[in-house]
Amino acid sequence: MTTVDQKLHAQLQSLWDDERAAGMSEPEKLLYRSNLLGSDKRITNYGGGNTSAKVMQADPLTGEDAEVLWVKGSGGDVGSIGMDGFATLYMDKLRALKGKYRGVEFEDEMVGFLPHCTFNLNPRAASIDTPLHAYVPKRHVDHMHPDAIIAIAASRDSEELTRRVFGSEIGWLPWKKPGYELGLWLEKFCAENPDAKGVILESHGLFTWADDAKDCYELTLAIINRAIDFFDAETRGKPAFGGAIHKALSDDARRSVAARIMPAIRGFVSGNQHMVGHFDDSDAVLEFVNARDMPALAALGTSCPDHFLRTKIRPLVVNFDPARGNLDEVLAGLADQIAAYRDDYAAYYDRCKRADSPAIRDPNAVVYLIPGVGMITFAKDKATARISGEFYVNAINVMRGASSVSEYCGLPEQEAFDIEYWLLEEAKLQRMPKPKSLAGRVALVTGGAGGIGMATAARYLSEGACVMLADINEDALEDAAKALSGRHGADVVRTVQMNVTSETAVAAAYDELAVEYGGLDILVSNAGIASSAPIEETSLELWNRNIAILSTGYFLVSRAAFGIFRTQGIGGAVVFVASKNGLAASPNAAAYCTAKASEIHLARCLALEGAEAGIRVNVVNPDAVLRGSRIWEGEWLDQRASTYGTDKDGLEEMYRQRSMLKRSVLPEDIAEAAYFLASDRSAKSTGNIINVDAGNKEAFTR
Structure with missing residues (x-):
């Protein structure tokens, strides 16, 4: 079997630990079960699906027992949820809601009644799926989006396949948008099929239920495993997606192509806000993008609503031919391809919009498929771009399964639109917090493992930027990345070992940056050394080393940044960390001061060249930043202390x-x-x- 086949056909194993669960309350068992289910992407995607438990608890007012529904709240993720991620609602009030229901054309208004059912003043908002859990007459309910199940649900003959695989144990319901009406459908199904253990929702996912938390968890796994076994038997050895018609490029070649394409795409899609990219060339993605049927399947769009909301109506297939290597031709035609996608999206909006539909949103694609190379996704931040890619991999797995045993069906266009532009989804978007000031921006910080570099990276990260730290010291880089990612998350911090004096190393680092984040918005040129010696004792080697790092290095990283900035066409910012010594002479530091003066003048020259493209170049001049600085370690500290006739402890003072x-x-x-x-x-x-030097009149710029 190929690696893809092995991943598809691997059985899910129960991770339930009876000893660990023995002392848990029912809500704690719900959390435990939820986290276990969400730990495997084959069970459900990030943020997808939900779980619930009906628990008897003392009413905080009367002290009497009340039946309470614990259910994953709006916007949560079962894999990472905590106890505060569950909404809690009185079951008697949820049942009373039926008296308020005016019919399917008014079902959205039922969401407004859910806060009136809240138990114990829980601030966690209940999701649209709450009635689907409330009206199933079992204590524990799982709603998951397993690839193997959705492959059945998204097949043209999904009802027949459901009966073939599961008999009467698992039922089937036709497509219905999530909401109150679907909750009533589930209640009716349970009443009419009391022995059923779950149901497959067409083009949506799986519901399973039981009266015990562990039983519910293991039932969910068993049902998914049965679907996995079915596809294993039906598809083993058969070529997927009509077989391969393209051959994947080598690892390095794939990343090289992505490094050139991603900044170009980023420039086109960042008109309204800066976007961040993610690249995926996993086996599953390569199998799909290289296949004969890929263009036709991609055009059908995704099926499961969760997939669709993350990946848009359909991806854009980039016109790259790996056999011809026509990258220059692709880049030249990219503007037309993206414009055509936007026009197609606008036409889709016009065909499907309703009188009360929200205004058209960003018409650019989220997913970009490149034969021989892989998949690129762009979104407002790195985590969303990565997760969107994960969702499309789920969709690929669904398309593989469905097309191998039947015919894959995406959501009907109008249904897809009604979910994408659902007023309830729009309200959720409007409640999102305002983006931070550097949201969607990508920064490269040279000398990133030092005190100033780390502090600058941390400041950018706190404002929503993604940061790549570049430094020549690999061990220091690892420590810096660990510290920053621990505070801000792994998605937004990357590292690259780079010698700023090496043209080759700088080019490789920028390629890495482009593949990891899609481009660049901010360059902080901060790599530095310091030296002190009287002019008679300043060797040519010492002079050249200062010039190489502090002048040539700043030139090389700036030149590369300008290349990406111009490719993107959305401006950029360059910040040189120079020194007070670039303006004010200092004894016994001719090499250092001259190189720093060169930096400052280089910045002025670049400001002139970049202005017409919206590229701003400015300088920060520090002085005597001792704390946390690797420059102020060893010889430089000793030399400056000697120059000023003091010791190490007295230098800062x-x-x-x-x-x-x-x-x-x-x-x-x-x-x-x-x-x-x-x-x-x-x-x-x-x-x-x-100047950030606490005041030094010799360094006044005028």
Whole structure:
């Protein structure tokens, strides 16, 4: 079997631990079950599906027992949910809601009644799926989106396949948009089929139920495993998607193509907001993009509502031929391809819109399929781009299964539109918090493992940016990444070992950046060294080393950044971390001061060249940032202490007293200036210098 086949046909194993669960309350068992189910993408996708338990609890007012529905709240993820992620509602009030129901054309208004059913003032909002759990007459209910089940649900003859695989144990219901009416359908099905253990919803997913938490969990696994066994028997050895007509490029070649295409796409799709990219060339993706039937299947769109909401009506298939290697031709035609997709999306909106539909949203594709290369996804942040890709892999698995035993069916266009532009979904979008100031921005910070580099990265991350740390010190990079990702999440922090004096290393780092995040918005050129010696003792090697790192290095990383900025066409910001010594001479530091002066003048030149493209270039001049700085370790610290006739302990105090404001300058102070110059707060500033030195009149710029 291929790797793809092995993944598809692997059986799910029960992870339930009786000893661990023995002392748990029923809500705690619900949480345990939920986290176990959400830990495997074959069971459900991120944020997809929901779980519930009906529990007897003391009413906080009367003290009498009340039946309470615990159900995953709106917007949660079963794999990572905590106890506070569940909504709690009185079952007697949920049953009383039936008296308020005015029929299917009014079902959306039922969501407004759910807060009136809240138990114990729980602030977690109940989801649209709450009635689907409430009206199933079993204590525990799982609703999952397993690829193997949706492959049945999305087949043209899904009802027949359901009977063939599960007999009467699992029922089938035709497509119905999630909501109150579907909850009543489930209640009716249970009443008419008291021995059934679950139901498959056409083009949607699986419901299973039991009166015990462990039984419900293991039933869900057993039903999914039966579907896996079915597809194993039906498809083993058969070519998927009509067989391959393209051959995948090598690993390096795939990433090289992605590195050139992603910034170009990013430029086209970032008109309304900056977008972040994600690249996936996993076995499942390559099997699909290289297949004969891929274009036709991709055009059908996804089936499961959760898949669809994350991946849009359909992907864009990029006109790349891996046999011809026609990358330049693809890049030249990309604008037309993306414009055609937008026009098609606008036509879809016009065909399907209703009188009260929200205004058309971003018409750009989320998913981009490239034969021989893989899949690219773009979204408002890295996590969403990655998760959108995961959803489309789920969709690929569904298409593989359905098309191998039947005919795959996407959601009908009008149904798809009614979900995408559902007023309840629109209301959820409107409740989203305002994006942070650097949301969707991508930053590269050289010297990223040092004190100023880390502080700047942390400041950018706190404002929603993605950051790649570049440094020559691999061990320090690893420590920095661990610290920053621990605070801000793994999605938004990447590292690359880079020697800024190497043209090859700089180019490779930018390729890595493009593949990881899709492009670049902010360059912080901060890599540095420091040296101190009288001019007679300044060797040519020492001089050249200062010039190489502090001048040539800044040139190389800036030149590469300008290349990406111009490809994207959405502007950019460059921040040089120079030094007070670039403006004010210092004894015994001719090499260092000269190189820093070169940095500042390079920034002025680049500000002139970049302005017409919206590329801003500015400088931060620190002075005496001792804390956390690797430059102020070893010889430089000894040399500066010797120059000023003090010891190590007294040097920081000497610098503080030398300043006009009598204050120490910290890495976070430099980071604040670097944030200002990278953000839209300084949108009308270029060619400027901000001194962050606690005041030094010799360094005044005028």
